[in-house]
Amino acid sequence: MAQDGARRGLAGVDAAARRLGLHPGMSAAHAGALVPGLHLVPADEAADAAALARLGLWCQRYAPIVALDPPDGLMIDITGAAHLHGGEAPLLADLSARLERSGILARLAIADAPGCAWGVARFGEGGIVPRGGAGQATTGLPVAALRLGFEAVRALQDVGITRVGHLLDKPRASLRLRFGAELLFRLDRALGREPEPLTALAAPETPRVALRFAEPVGARESLERIVADLCARLVPDLERRGLGARRLDLVFARVDRLDQAIRIGTAGPSRDAAHLARLLGERLPLVDPGFGIEEAVLSASRVEPLAERQDTHLAAGPQAPDLAALVDTLLVRLGAARVYRLAPVESDLPERAVRRVPALAAPLGAVWPTDLPRPARLLAPPEPVTAMAEIPDAPPLFFVWRNTRHLIARADGPERILGEWWVADAEADLTRDYYRVETEAGERFWLFRDGPMQANGRWWLHGLGEA
Amino acid sequence: MPPPRSSDAPTLAELRRLTDRAGGGREAPDPRALPFGVSGLDAALPGGGLALGALHQIHESGPRGRYAAAAVLFAGGILARLDGPVLWCLHSRDLFAPALARVGLHPDRVVYCETWRDAEVLPAMEEGLRHRGLAGVVGELTRMALTPSRRLQLAAEGSGVTALVVHRLCAGEAAEPEPSAARTRWRVAPAPSEGTNRRMGRPRWRLDLQRCRGGAPGAWIVEACDAQGRLAVPAVLADRPAAPERVQRRAAG
Numbered sequence: 001m002a003q004d005g006a007r008r009g010l011a012g013v014d015a016a017a018r019r020l021g022l023h024p025g026m027s028a029a030h031a032g033a034l035v036p037g038l039h040l041v042p043a044d045e046a047a048d049a050a051a052l053a054r055l056g057l058w059c060q061r062y063a064p065i066v067a068l069d070p071p072d073g074l075m076i077d078i079t080g081a082a083h084l085h086g087g088e089a090p091l092l093a094d095l096s097a098r099l100e101r102s103g104i105l106a107r108l109a110i111a112d113a114p115g116c117a118w119g120v121a122r123f124g125e126g127g128i129v130p131r132g133g134a135g136q137a138t139t140g141l142p143v144a145a146l147r148l149g150f151e152a153v154r155a156l157q158d159v160g161i162t163r164v165g166h167l168l169d170k171p172r173a174s175l176r177l178r179f180g181a182e183l184l185f186r187l188d189r190a191l192g193r194e195p196e197p198l199t200a201l202a203a204p205e206t207p208r209v210a211l212r213f214a215e216p217v218g219a220r221e222s223l224e225r226i227v228a229d230l231c232a233r234l235v236p237d238l239e240r241r242g243l244g245a246r247r248l249d250l251v252f253a254r255v256d257r258l259d260q261a262i263r264i265g266t267a268g269p270s271r272d273a274a275h276l277a278r279l280l281g282e283r284l285p286l287v288d289p290g291f292g293i294e295e296a297v298l299s300a301s302r303v304e305p306l307a308e309r310q311d312t313h314l315a316a317g318p319q320a321p322d323l324a325a326l327v328d329t330l331l332v333r334l335g336a337a338r339v340y341r342l343a344p345v346e347s348d349l350p351e352r353a354v355r356r357v358p359a360l361a362a363p364l365g366a367v368w369p370t371d372l373p374r375p376a377r378l379l380a381p382p383e384p385v386t387a388m389a390e391i392p393d394a395p396p397l398f399f400v401w402r403n404t405r406h407l408i409a410r411a412d413g414p415e416r417i418l419g420e421w422w423v424a425d426a427e428a429d430l431t432r433d434y435y436r437v438e439t440e441a442g443e444r445f446w447l448f449r450d451g452p453m454q455a456n457g458r459w460w461l462h463g464l465g466e467a
Numbered sequence: 468m469p470p471p472r473s474s475d476a477p478t479l480a481e482l483r484r485l486t487d488r489a490g491g492g493r494e495a496p497d498p499r500a501l502p503f504g505v506s507g508l509d510a511a512l513p514g515g516g517l518a519l520g521a522l523h524q525i526h527e528s529g530p531r532g533r534y535a536a537a538a539v540l541f542a543g544g545i546l547a548r549l550d551g552p553v554l555w556c557l558h559s560r561d562l563f564a565p566a567l568a569r570v571g572l573h574p575d576r577v578v579y580c581e582t583w584r585d586a587e588v589l590p591a592m593e594e595g596l597r598h599r600g601l602a603g604v605v606g607e608l609t610r611m612a613l614t615p616s617r618r619l620q621l622a623a624e625g626s627g628v629t630a631l632v633v634h635r636l637c638a639g640e641a642a643e644p645e646p647s648a649a650r651t652r653w654r655v656a657p658a659p660s661e662g663t664n665r666r667m668g669r670p671r672w673r674l675d676l677q678r679c680r681g682g683a684p685g686a687w688i689v690e691a692c693d694a695q696g697r698l699a700v701p702a703v704l705a706d707r708p709a710a711p712e713r714v715q716r717r718a719a720g
Contacts, residue, residue: 323552323578326598330580330591338581342564342574354564363575368565370694376536378563404530410662438667442657443531465536465657466670467543467566467692 011043012072015105045071055104056201060301062091064249064261067198073121075114075198080286081263088128111137113192119145119164134191139165146186155179164190197257200297207241208299209233216255216292223252223284223293224277230298231277244269244306250280252287253295260287265336266328267360269304275325282332327359344368348417350378350462372415373436375446375463387447387459395435399447401461406445411437417448433457436466499627501548503698505689508674512651513681517545520627521650522620524611524634528656528675532636534561535607537655537672540570540692542605542631547571547696549629551602554595556582558607558635571696576602589615596622596630603629609636616647644677652678658688661701669693671701 008028017038022031032038048071056074059066063081066074078091085091088110099106109121111129120129120137123145129137138145141164143156156179161167167175167187176184188194202208209230217223227250238245246269252260262283270276280298330339340356344366347353353368368374387399395411412435419430432448439445444466451457500516502509509515517523527538539562546553547570555562555577568574582588588606595604596619611632623630632649644652654675660668670691676684690699 322600323598326554326595326601327578329594333594334580334582334587334591339578341578344565344568344574350563350565359578365575367568367573370569372565374565374569375563376539376566377534377561379561410660410665410667412667436667438660438662438670440659441529442659442671443529444536444657444667444670463563464531464534465540465566467540467569 048072053201057203059095060201060203060249062095064251064263064299064301065198065200065259068201069118073118075117077114077198077259077261078110080261092128111192113189114196114198115147115186115189116192118147119190135168138190139163139168143167146183146190148183148186152179152183156183195256195258197259200251200259200261202297202299206299206301207234207237207243207245207303208297209237210295210297212295213293216294218289218292220284223287223289224281226296227280227284227298228273228277230296231273231280234276234298234300235271235273238271238300238303238306241303242305242307243300243303244271245276245300245302246304247300247302248276248280249299249301251297251299252289252293253297254290255292255294256290258290260289260293262286263301264332265302266324267331267358268324269306270324270328271306272325275328279328279332282329324360331359347420349420350374350417351380352420352423373466375444376465376467378463379461382448382460382462385447385459385461387449389453392453393433395437396447396459399437399445399459399461401445406437406439406443408437409440411435413437414449434462501545505687505698505700507685507700508676508687508689508698511676511683511685512679517629518650519549519629520623522616522623522630522632522648524616524632524644524647524649524652526634526636526644526652526654526677528654532634535633535635537657537670537691538633538653539607540566541653541655541672541674542633543567543570543572544692544696544698545629545631546576546603546605547573547692549602551576551600553577553602554591554604555579556588556591556595556604556606558583558588558609562607569694570692571694582606585609585611589619592619592630592632593622596626596628599626599628601626601628603631605631605633607633607635609634610645611647613646613648616649620648620650649678650680651676651682669699674698 010022010024010026010028010031012024013022020035022035028040052068052070052072052074056066056068059074059076062085063076063078065077069075078088082088082091085094092108092110096106096108107121107126109117109124109126109129111117111120112131112134116129116134116138119141120126123141124137142162143164144153145164156162172184185194189196211226211230217226230250245266247263247265250262254260262280264279264283266279327339339359341359341361342354343357343364345353345355357364383401385399385401387396389396393414395413396408398405398407414433414435417432417434419427421428432450434446434448437445437447444464445461446463446466447459447461449457449459499519500512500514501519502516525538525542526532527535553572553576557579564574567577580591582591585608588608592604592606595601619630619632654677656673658671658673660671662668671688672691673686673688675686676682678684688701690701692698
C-alpha cells in the first residue's frame with residue numbers, strides 16, 4: 001500500500017490477492033470493499049530498492065552486466081554469457097527455478113533488445129523471443145509495453161491505438177507530429193533499432209579498478225596495454241584484502257554506450273597480474289571497440305581468500321611446477337569442460353573405468369589394475385565384426401572388420417566381464433568374453449563376444465593396440 | 468675507414484647462436500638425453516639417448532596408422548621415465564587412459580585437453596612448452612607443416628620441456644613425410660611377438676629412426692614398453708649374434 005497524495009493505493013499484491021481480483025494501482029478503499037479483512041502493509045520503498053539491488057548482485061552469477069530497473073525489474077545482458085549455462089533456454093529455466101525456490105514471483109523474458117524483453121516480461125507471456133523476432137513478439141502487446149508514461153498511453157488510447165501493432169504500420173512522421181519524439185524513441189528501443197545502454201551494477205565490496213580515457217581508444221594494442229594496466233592496479237587491492245581472483249569481469253564502456261564485457265575464470269585464486277592479464281588477453285579478440293572505448297572497468301566478481309606465499313630459497317628439491325597458470329590459460333581458451341585429468345573408477349566395464357577430475361585436483365594416487373592388459377585405443381561404441389572360432393570358448397581364427405580380413409596368429413583369453421546389475425537392470429545378463437588377439441603382422445586387437453556361442457553371441461571389436 | 472672491430476665480434480657470435488637455434492648450423496650434442504636402455508638404439512642417437520627439450524615426431528605405419536595405438540604407447544613410455552606433469556592434447560575421444568598407466572604413466576601426472584583440430588593442438592602444445600617443470604607435452608596431430616614444427620622446437624628448446632607429436636594419419640595420406648624441424652622422427656609398427664603354442668608374448672615393435680639430426684637412422688625390433696616404460700631387446704635377438712647369420716645367408720645364395 002502506498003500513499004500518493006491523499007489517495008492510498010495498492011503498490012503490490014501477492015499471489016493470493018491477485019486471485020481475489022486485486023491488482024497494483026487499485027485504491028485501498030476499493031480493495032478493502034472487495035475483500036473484507038484485507039491485510040494492508042505500508043510500502044517500504046527503501047527496503048524494496050535495497051532488496052532489488054541484492055537480487056541484482058546475485059544475478060551477476062549469470063552475466064557481468066546486470067542493471068536495475070526500479071521499482072521491480074532487473075535487466076541482465078547475457079550477450080556472450082548464455083553458453084556458460086548451456087544456452088538461453090537452460091539459463092532461463094535455471095534462473096526461474098532458483099527465483100521460485102527463494103519465493104520470488106518473477107516473469108522472465110529473453111530478447112534481442114532490453115526494451116523488447118521488458119515488454120514481453122511485463123505484458124506478454126515471457127519466455128524467449130527468437131533472434132530478429134522483436135517486431136512479431138511486441139505486435140500484440142498493449143502500448144504500455146513500450147515503457148510510455150501514463151499520459152502518452154492515454155493519448156494513444158483516445159485515438160484507438162491500443163496495441164503496439166497498430167503503431168507499426170503508421171507513418172513515422174505523423175506519429176512524431178502527433179505524439180512527440182518520445183513515442184518513436186520508445187518504439188525503436190523495443191524493436192531493437194535504437195541501442196539501449198545498461199548501467200552495470202557493482203557490489204560495493206567488489207575489488208574493482210577503472211580507467212577513463214581522454215580520447216576514445218580502439219586499437220588492439222591499446223586494449224592490451226589497458227588490460228595489463230588494470231590488472232596491475234587490481235592486484236595491490238587484492239593483496240591488501242588477502243584475496244585471489246576466481247573470476248574477473250572487464251567492461252569496456254563504448255562511446256555509443258553499448259558496453260562490451262568479457263569474463264574469465266581461473267582454476268584457483270590468483271593475484272598474479274601478468275597471468276590475469278594474459279587470460280583476459282585471450283578473450284580480447286571478442287571485444288568490438290566500435291567507435292572507441294572511453295572507460296574500462298575491471299572487477300573481481302568472485303574472489304577467494306589467498307594466503308601470502310613466501311618464496312623460500314632454501315627448499316631442497318625442485319619445486320612442484322605451477323600448473324595453475326597453464327591450466328587457466330587452456331581453460332579460458334578451450335572452455336571449462338575440455339581440460340581435465342582422468343582417474344580410475346572401480347568398474348570392470350572398460351567404458352566405465354575412467355572418470356574425469358578437475359585438472360588441478362589433488363593427486364588421487366589410484367591406478368587401474370596393472371595385471372589386466374588394456375588397449376591403447378578404445379572404440380566407443382564397439383564395432384561389430386564377423387569372426388569365426390573353431391570351438392566354443394576358443395579365440396577366433398579370423399575376423400573381418402571394415403571389409404578387411406585379419407588372420408589371427410596368436411590369442412589370449414577369454415577374460416569374462418559381467419554387467420553391473422546394480423547400475424542398470426538391463427545389464428543383469430550382460431556377459432562379455434574378451435579376447436586379446438594378434439595378427440600375423442603383430443597388430444593387436446581387443447575383441448569380445450557378447451554371449452556364449454551357443455546363444456548366438458556376436459563379435460565386437462572394442463580396442464586397438466595393447467599395453 | 469676500418470669497421471669497428473670491437474662491436475663486430477659479439478654481433479657475429481650472436482648471429483651464429485641464432486642460426487644454430489634455427490637449425491642452420493651444426494649443433495653440439497645435448498647433454499640432456501634420455502637413454503632407451505637398448506644399446507643399438509642409444510648408440511644411434513646423439514648424446515646416447517632421446518634429446519630432452521626438443522621436438523620428436525612419432526608416426527605409426529600400417530593400415531591402422533590413423534589410430535596410432537603403438538605410437539601412443541611409445542610416447543607414453545618415454546614420458547613415464549621422466550619426472551613431472553604431462554600435457555596431452557587429444558585429437559579424439561578414443562585414447563584409453565588405463566593403457567598409458569600400464570606403460571608407467573601415472574594418471575595423476577597427465578592433464579588432458581580436448582583440442583579436436585590441428586589448429587587447436589598446436590597453440591595448446593606451445594602453451595604447454597612454455598611451462599618449465601612439465602615432463603613433456605604430447606600432441607596428436609594429423610599433419611604438421613614446417614613452420615609450426617619450428618615453433619614447437621624453439622619453444623621446447625627454450626623451456627627444456629620435451630615435445631612429442633603423435634601423427635594420426637588420414638586414410639590415403641602420402642607416405643612421404645613433410646619437412647619438419649623436429650630433432651628425430653620415428654616410425655613405430657607392430658611386429659609379431661614371440662608366442663608359444665598360439666599364445667601371445669610381450670608385444671614387439673619395429674622402431675624406425677627415420678631422421679635424426681646428428682645421429683644415424685636405423686631400424687630395430689624391440690619389446691614394447693613394460694610397466695616402467697622401458698623397452699627391451701628381444702631375448703632371441705640378443706642372444707644370437709647377427710653377423711654370422713648374414714654370412715651364412717650369403718653362402719647359401
